[in-house]
Amino acid sequence: MAAFYDSLNVKRHGSELGKFRKLVLNDQEAVPTMDGDAHRTRKAYLLAAHTSEWIDGYLKESAEFQEKLVVLIKEAAAGAGVEGKVALFPIILKTYIKMLAKVWFGLEAGDEYVANFLALSAGFQAPLPIDLPGTTYRAGIVARDALFATYADQLAKHRKNPDAYKHTALSALLAKQQEYELSDLMMLTELHHFVFASSGLMAPVLCAALMGLGTNPEALARARAEADAHADLLSSASTADIGNQLPFLAWTIKEATRKYAFIPIQLGLANREFEVDGYTIPSGTFLIAGLHATDMDPAIWTAPEKFDPARYERGEGLGDFDHVPFGAGNKAQTHRCPGGPAAASMSTVILGRLLLEFDFGLEAGQDQVPKGPLPANGLPVKITSRRA
Template sequence: MNILITLLLFLLPVLLLLSWRRRGSSRKLPPGSLGIPIIGQSIGMLQAMRTNKGEEWLRERVGKYGPISKLTLFGKPTVFIHGPAANKFIFYGDSSMLANKQPSSIRAILGDRSLFELSGQDHRRVRESLMSFLRPESLKQYMGKIDEEVRKHMELHWQGKEKVAALPLMKILTFNIICSLLFGMEEGAEREKFLENFQEMVEGMWSIPVNLPFTRYNRSLRASSRVQDMLEELVQEKKVKLEQHTATPHQDLITCLLSKHNEENERVVTDKEILHNIMLVMIAGHDTSSILITFMLRLLYKNPAVYKAVLQEQEEIAKSKTSGEPLTWEDLARMKYTWRVAMETLRMVPPVFGGFRLALRDIDYCGYLIPKGWQVFWASNMTHMDGNIFPAPSKFDPARFENQKSVPPYSFIPFGGGPRVCPGNEFARIKTLVAIHYLVTQVLVGVMFR
């Protein structure tokens, strides 16, 4: 009897281990192929994005594998997920499971201390510092400056022109607003040089990460280094001006971040974090607003009735102003229909194609295993253009957003959601509405639908 008990005690751990292994082996990876090591499906996806077929590429993948599949993107094994449940998992899920981690190729360009990379307390600390400048009550005081930049741009690049290239001009406008408002960098040779390097940096962010001379990625890395050098010099200048009391803590975003101190009088945000997050704000603020305004113009051109309603709303605001009087925060609040048009544009053409997270531990998701260390990839247009969520998704219909509560939860994510919602979404709203106001009341009126 004692021998039998001893034998059972010896075999029990072995049986438990075998049982655990059997259960572990049943945890299957999502369907799909990882493809060629390192490269995987990166080339195919990038080619699709450059030809505006990124959504089509992803839908073909969903049709083949379903709502979850594995692949390799930018050198790392990746799981692609989509749908409202996926959006909830990405933006509202447990932060101990997913980290906001970009591919190493993008991290090498933008730096490793931006909000794209930070998690937990570090993310909250830096985000709160950024929000102290970007929240609505802070941005109100800069309405005049934004209005001035938009007016100057319209007079220089749009008025009196028979033909214009909308997207490049919108990128110049949003860049100038960012430089003026966020960095205090006024017009001149320095801003032109900064723009040239910034554009070269952006061009290589979504490219094959091959760091060899003359590749787009290599040029982007070198441009990123030059941009950081220029920003570092700018930060040092701001430090000196703050010490000499010739600059104020809320003069621009840089002085705001430099002025943040904790109870021990220590700086809240480091110099490196300032540099990397300034670059992030530049990328986010530059592309999102310029793409949104450009496609709003395109969709207004194709929908005369919508254009007429926007024009009527904006003309009523213009009539309430004296000559040369800038727009105010209260004027923006009256642009309700115009912003619904912007929301519908964001649904159909989300400026951010998608993003990445990093699995911090093995995750069970929809019956599949997402292994620790793998990337998780999401794409915003997958729910935006889903006919089960938004009926007739290809139809441009601003009425969808008359009642925000009617929009299904976790389905409309142009600015993300939850604790990771874009901190610059209000800044984007201001730039968009001010630009559209002057475009439809001073530039396009009587021309667009002649």
């Protein structure tokens, strides 16, 4: 894995899926597909919106969505009846989409925005990217254009009334736009990529954390005890609080990204000839890095098939390339997602709030997620409130 994340060995440009470039990057050259000096310069620009100070601001802005998510789950549980089940994943996903729209763009997203985002996601997941009327892929392109129109409107609002948007990622990037000479379209494309990646990955990760805890009663008890002990902190936590007072919840999110195959592979192109374990990789070779295979490697992990957040407390998986859900290496130099810490932090406090509020009744086998990013059947669970 170290060889793959060496930017001298492997480049990303030219290895990306066409539908990723079309739907997520809007046919632009954005940070996931850039290499060399251009990538480092763009990364420096994006990291300006992902300092610990800015992430703390995002956590503060996201607190209201904890409340909204709790209310939505309670309403769904009440509608399901005593023995009924709630499809948990769609509720969490839609809440994440709205939360990230607020945090990144300052947007009070409604149902139309969510519908467009779901249509774009469906287009991305379409097996064949056929750009013809009536196809799921074409619907995704139409939704992308509608989303970018919304983003442009938010950009105009930021410029007209900047004091109303002091804590959004867009405001952070606007402050650096002239310094880095980025167009409006490029700036909005980078933020669109953040929303797509964060909602598309972290909502399933949150569900996976709940599924994993359902298979490990000891871990569930410990995670819940931590949430109960810091109930007043969950809606006002900072990144420092998460590390100091919510470590087990943070490990639970990390373990969910390891155990379940949300990003099973990473693609690249050999930038030069190099060797890996005695094998010579010719320049220009299309490469597939087996991230999930590394996450399940018994040489790295004790009982890798077990969901065990405490493994990080014991010192497992702490090597630079043992577990790379958000990329690896120096965040300013390599393809390491600048939004990873923000996404993980928000997911940690939301997990704590859900464990504080609810018991989730999972059935045998529900911890088995298919080889893709979505839990089966929307993750139907029986929900019981723990607090009045």
